[in-house]
Amino acid sequence: MRHDQQRPLDHSHPQWRDWRWQMRHRIHSVDTLAQWIQLTDAERQAIEATQGIFRWNITPYYASLMDPEDPNCPIRRQVVPRLEELAPDLIDSLDPLEEVAHSPVKNLIHNYRDRVAFCVTSECAIYCRYCLRKRMVGDAAFMMRKAELEAAISYIAAHPEIRDVLLTGGDPLTLSEAHLAWILERLRAIPHVEIIRIGTRMPVKLPYRITPELCALLERFHPLWINTHFNHPKELTPDAAEAVDRLLRAGIPVGNQTVLLRGINDDIDTMKALCEGLVRIRVRPYYLYQAQLIGGTAHFRTPIETGMALMRALQGNTTGFAIPKYVLDTPYGKVPLDGTYVKGRSGDYVIVETPRGVLWAEPNPIPPGETLSFRLPEIPWPEGVATLPLATS
Numbered sequence: 001m002r003h004d005q006q007r008p009l010d011h012s013h014p015q016w017r018d019w020r021w022q023m024r025h026r027i028h029s030v031d032t033l034a035q036w037i038q039l040t041d042a043e044r045q046a047i048e049a050t051q052g053i054f055r056w057n058i059t060p061y062y063a064s065l066m067d068p069e070d071p072n073c074p075i076r077r078q079v080v081p082r083l084e085e086l087a088p089d090l091i092d093s094l095d096p097l098e099e100v101a102h103s104p105v106k107n108l109i110h111n112y113r114d115r116v117a118f119c120v121t122s123e124c125a126i127y128c129r130y131c132l133r134k135r136m137v138g139d140a141a142f143m144m145r146k147a148e149l150e151a152a153i154s155y156i157a158a159h160p161e162i163r164d165v166l167l168t169g170g171d172p173l174t175l176s177e178a179h180l181a182w183i184l185e186r187l188r189a190i191p192h193v194e195i196i197r198i199g200t201r202m203p204v205k206l207p208y209r210i211t212p213e214l215c216a217l218l219e220r221f222h223p224l225w226i227n228t229h230f231n232h233p234k235e236l237t238p239d240a241a242e243a244v245d246r247l248l249r250a251g252i253p254v255g256n257q258t259v260l261l262r263g264i265n266d267d268i269d270t271m272k273a274l275c276e277g278l279v280r281i282r283v284r285p286y287y288l289y290q291a292q293l294i295g296g297t298a299h300f301r302t303p304i305e306t307g308m309a310l311m312r313a314l315q316g317n318t319t320g321f322a323i324p325k326y327v328l329d330t331p332y333g334k335v336p337l338d339g340t341y342v343k344g345r346s347g348d349y350v351i352v353e354t355p356r357g358v359l360w361a362e363p364n365p366i367p368p369g370e371t372l373s374f375r376l377p378e379i380p381w382p383e384g385v386a387t388l389p390l391a392t393s
């Protein structure tokens with residue numbers, strides 16, 4: 001038996017810092033995971049019961065951040081399947097933002113006039129249980145063949161209004177250097193593409209992916225920006241800080257998008273520690289996302305008032321640029337969740353006016369027994385408001 005099948009791998013393994021080795025040794029069996037943490041019966045059942053619904057995979061690096069004893073560990077809850085994923089949800093949509101409808105060609109989402117989100121791969125190093133792109137990550141049908149990448153790049157080339165291209169997925173940095181270089185060269189050959197952005201969770205789940213070679217490649221394509229995705233202060237490790245430092249030294253500004261997750265980062269101490277920890281490693285908090293209505297993620301969602309209360313508590317109590325913008329994404333674009341756009345609550349819905357002037361009702365019931373420190377005014381259901389169809393009605 002190989003050494004690494006007998007006991008958990010650890011930082012002393014000679015290849016620990018080799019990202020390809022980490023990818024090859026990702027944990028995706030109960031037996032291997034049980035070497036890292038004391039799995040509860042519920043977790044074992046959940047792994048079994050969610051097979052075939054949504055893949056799971058954990059890098060040894062990310063597994064090393066998990067608390068072996070605490071099933072509510074914020075790292076563990078992000079990546080280990082839970083039975084709650086099978087509970088009936090408000091809606092059963094896997095595409096609440098209607099991204100498919102906004103895709104003129106496969107995997108290219110054109111929902112804002114001047115910028116596109118380009119899902120260059122459906123692969124990820126780990127599969128976050130609340131993932132917005134659950135419908136595609138890990139699914140071979142969403143893999144991009146070369147001709148499909150060509151079609152997306154041709155679309156961008158044919159639309160001079162597109163000045164900002166966001167590479168996303170999946171995680172674009174799961175691609176090889178050669179593959180990335182090919183995409184970036186093709187995009188840079190388009191004169192109207194002013195900035196290129198990459199959305200990647202690699203600094204969080206596999207910081208060793210940020211190699212000097214990768215940074216040397218990326219820096220050829222400036223102006224290039226990166227947004228990463230830290231959710232909890234436990235993720236701010238020295239290895240993550242080093243990965244970020246390598247990106248910054250290559251002249252790449254690094255921002256952060258957090259998802260507001262119930263029981264993980266929805267209290268002021270955790271959120272403040274996260275934001276302040278980010279600026280200590282020179283990462284600028286960018287967005288705090290309200291968790292989307294992706295089927296099977298109800299247990300992660302908070303009332304919108306919880307996020308608004310967090311924003312009120314941060315304002316004036318920490319460095320101004322440590323405060324992200326709290327946003328709700330809708331099929332009509334992102335809406336900042338502040339008083340300018342949030343009209344009030346109508347029962348189980350929060351009513352917002354999108355910057356495009358569309359009234360949107362976000363299904364957002366307050367869980368029974370929840371105490372809120374901040375309340376939205378109750379308003380009548382407005383006429384002509386758009387919303388998502390609920391699963392049960």
Ligand SMILES: *Cc1c(COP(=O)(O)O)cnc(C)c1O
Binds near residue numbers: 109111115116117329
């Ligand atoms: C979020 C998003 C973008 C980028 O929006 P910014 O507010 O500029 O960061 C682009 N396209 C889509 C489809 C998005 O969801």
Ligand code: SF4
Binds near residue numbers: 125126130131132133
């Ligand atoms: S890293 Fe991003 S794309 Fe990948 S599973 Fe997590 S949330 Fe989804």
